[in-house]
Amino acid sequence: MRPNFIVVFFLHNSIVRWSLFTVSLIVLGVPARATDYAGPLFDAHLHYNTEAWNGHAGPHPLADVLARMQRSGVKAVVANSRPNDGTRALAEARTATHAAGVSVVPFVRLYRNRADYDSWFRDETIYEMVQAELARGTPAGPYRGIGEFHLYDSANANGSVAQKLMTLAEEKQLVVLAHVDDTAIDLLMASTPSKGQKAQLIWAHTGIGGAPVQRVEALLAKYPGLMGELSYRPGLTCDNAQLCPEWRTLILKYPERFLIGSDTWVNQRWLYYEETMKDYRNWLGDLPAHVAKKVAWDNGAALFGVK
C-alpha cells in the first residue's frame, strides 16, 4: 500500500464510521438537547402584594413588574394581591399593560392583611368583602376567580365561610385558586352544589404538602374542573432540571390540566421572575411541542377566554 492510499483509506473509513454512528443515534432515538420552549407564557399564579408596591413606594412599581413579564414572554397573568389594591392597580393600568402585551385576569383575594390567612374560612366580613369586590369589578373586566387562599389545616375547608365561598364560586362560574392539601381538595369540592363536578379549581403547587403523583392523578380523574399549577411543587423536576419521569407521564396523560405560575408571594420572587420563567421554558422544551404549548399558554387562555 502506498502512503497516499493509506491516508485515503483511513479517511474514508472514519467518514463511514462517523456516518454509521450518526445514523445509529437517530435510529436509537438518542435526543439532541431540546431547545427551550419559545412561545407565550400564561402566569396563572401571580401576586402583586403591598410590599412589592403600594402605589407610593416599594421596589417593584408597575413599570418594573410589567417589564419583567414582557422580558419573560408572559402574555397573560392571573393577578391577585393582599390587599386587592395591587390587583386593581394592574387592572387599571390599561395603557401600560396593553403596551407590555399582558392581559390581566383579576381574582379577588381573601386577605386584607396577614392576620386574615388564619381566619378567613370562618370570617363573615371576608365573605362580605368578596361580594363587594365582585359587585365592583375592575377596569380589566369582572373578577374571574377567588384566591389564592391557604388552608394550613385541611379541616378548615369545612369552615362556614369556606363552604359559602365554594358555593358562590360555582354559582358565579368563578375559578378558585387554592393552596391546600389533597384532603382539603375533596372537602372543598364536596361543598359545591355539584359535589365538585362543575367546580373550577386551580390547585396551587399541585399538592405541595406531599401528595404522591398517584393521588394527584386520582383527583384529576375524579374532578373534571381540577387543574394543577406547578410552582414550588417538590419532586417535579429531576436531573438537569427536567421533569421527573412520573410527572412527565402524568402531564402527557392530562396535557389540558396543568398550568405554570410565578407565585410572587414575596419580593424576592419578583427579583427572580425571569429566572423562574426560564426554568419553565427549559423543561417545557423537553415535552412534545403541542403539550408544551398547552401547559405554557393554551390551558390558561382557554380557561379565561384570553386571546
Ligand SMILES: [Zn+2]
Ligand atoms: Zn401564592
